[in-house]
Amino acid sequence: MVYLTRKEHFNAAHRLYNPKWSDEQNEEVFGKCANKNYHGHNYNLYVTVKGEPDPDTGIIVNLKDLSHIIQSRITDQLDHKNLNIEVEFLKGIMPSTENLARAIFIELKKYLAGCELHSVKLFETENNFAEYFGD
Amino acid sequence: MVYLTRKEHFNAAHRLYNPKWSDEQNEEVFGKCANKNYHGHNYNLYVTVKGEPDPDTGIIVNLKDLSHIIQSRITDQLDHKNLNIEVEFLKGIMPSTENLARAIFIELKKYLAGCELHSVKLFETENNFAEYFGD
Amino acid sequence: MVYLTRKEHFNAAHRLYNPKWSDEQNEEVFGKCANKNYHGHNYNLYVTVKGEPDPDTGIIVNLKDLSHIIQSRITDQLDHKNLNIEVEFLKGIMPSTENLARAIFIELKKYLAGCELHSVKLFETENNFAEYFGD
Amino acid sequence: MVYLTRKEHFNAAHRLYNPKWSDEQNEEVFGKCANKNYHGHNYNLYVTVKGEPDPDTGIIVNLKDLSHIIQSRITDQLDHKNLNIEVEFLKGIMPSTENLARAIFIELKKYLAGCELHSVKLFETENNFAEYFGD
Amino acid sequence: MVYLTRKEHFNAAHRLYNPKWSDEQNEEVFGKCANKNYHGHNYNLYVTVKGEPDPDTGIIVNLKDLSHIIQSRITDQLDHKNLNIEVEFLKGIMPSTENLARAIFIELKKYLAGCELHSVKLFETENNFAEYFGD
């Protein structure tokens, strides 16, 4: 079993905000991350798949294909978007780094074939990142 | 003359949008960067000052002081903000990387004493950055 | 279960030196790392916690709180210090990268509440790092 | 148990090419990676060993020794070489990142003593890497 | 005047080899860089243009357009190629980092309109790079 990782990226706006709470409560819990006019990040996304390299090709999955799936299914949906408002697979999900990593894993898993999704690691900044392994 | 550089950073939302134009015109010129719900970036800011190191201290400027000025005057104003709406010294300025670098230079210059501001270099992403030298 | 990581850093002096050995023996085993006048590093510290994101907040732990605990309990004790001499929780511990990662894990674990400490990864340089998972 | 990682690097030429296939078939499967005149990469190699730090030295393995073994046995064989043609331990192996990581693990394991090889992680580019844990 | 930089990259094979010299002479001058089966690199290319930001758009040049020109005219010609053999604008040019930076500058300058090319900086590795300013 070999693990293969592809890095992609997207730039997006978001805020941490629970619509069931008052503005004051959101401000108290999330501080400046709750700013009503949003802020944003350059997100770096690492997708890891695992499998046995094919004897004829030496690869688990064609990286061009893997990159194309991640881009068309995930990062094209997220890039230059507002994560609280505009993304179909994030409806009803608070866009914290933890939730984003998990939602991306669940969404991407639907579209991968011929290899197993091992983990999704998402960097919100150089200093903060979340990783989800599917359970 | 020695050149000394301090790196700071901030995370912000913005869009490229000229309010004198129609939405279609903005879309045509700026593409997805014009998205009305904003997107965002992790900005890295490099401030370079120049001067003669002080014979007693060996330094041009105390980096703690320089960092404090950049933070209080610039990055605290920009961090977790919407650059099109919320920043006093960006009023009326389209928040392109070029304009941001120039506006930060002009704003920061007012508050620096004891050393000369040489340049402001602003990374919008790893792949795009602008630098301004004051003329 | 989602894994969340926070990066912090500190700059410190140290030497590899076993006080039970002669200077010659230390020199033989540790080479230039045993230099009696010390050398130093910019250490990068990655702390990973794990847990279930809270349904109301979407987060495992508030990163501001996590960062505050790591700084007040760990990096403030280590930053601009001599790791052989000045740090309470390193008394009697040879400050190799391996031992530092383990000692930081054990010390930090005392102060974390509401989430589980998964690992401590410590970079001594870009080229050398140690990771400890608690057993 | 503590995990210790050493980073090394090498620059090499390669192509993805299955000699049992026609040029057209190779071109179809591997695209520009099959270019008959080769292309190349700056490879970054992360070797992780695990063990109990020695009570007298605080280390699992002397990093100077570990680095020397990796260099003499692995990266000196690969650096400034053509991975399809010139490397003894890659004979008959398609030099995909997955296969390289596995082949390096198997080769390096023969020469490590006093600590256990945990994994080999190989970056072909910043965006693509493979990791192998030995089974 | 503001300076705007765009980073692109390509992966290529090359060797340092003067065809007017014997193999022994090439080996003596260039060492392992002369290896007849080639080696390769992940090249990072930084293109800097300068100009006055447009009052209506806030930009010097549309980065999407700049990126498209660099890719179509330069990096698509170089990516996954052998720099000694396959590149039209490098015919007769020894592919040292210095010569590559200069040749890319001269080639790219033909295709840029609406902004001035300031410099081309080319990283062969993290540790080696060359920069050319056009004179």
Add this chain to the structure above:
Amino acid sequence: MVYLTRKEHFNAAHRLYNPKWSDEQNEEVFGKCANKNYHGHNYNLYVTVKGEPDPDTGIIVNLKDLSHIIQSRITDQLDHKNLNIEVEFLKGIMPSTENLARAIFIELKKYLAGCELHSVKLFETENNFAEYFGD
């Protein structure tokens, strides 16, 4: 004229301390950087030379030779050393980043032949660096 840069590195201990002042005065001016037991850094050093590429070799200077000179004359003198005590060419010089960059430039210039030293850029941390151009 092409500019060629080589990166080297060293790890060292230092403190900011003016021996003509009292401990209190040092503490007041330099804060924790004055700690009497020292602290340390992983320094990254970028040396830039300029010249005309040789028509026969395509290079300004052999990078192996340049690297050897920087290492033997500069970084071997600094690596795993205490910059306040142990380095011949730093005697009497307060080891601030500014002073180190200038002292390295002056020292290195003595040993370079066949190319002109353009600048020395020294990173004390990712966030702080100084550059000196020789005047």
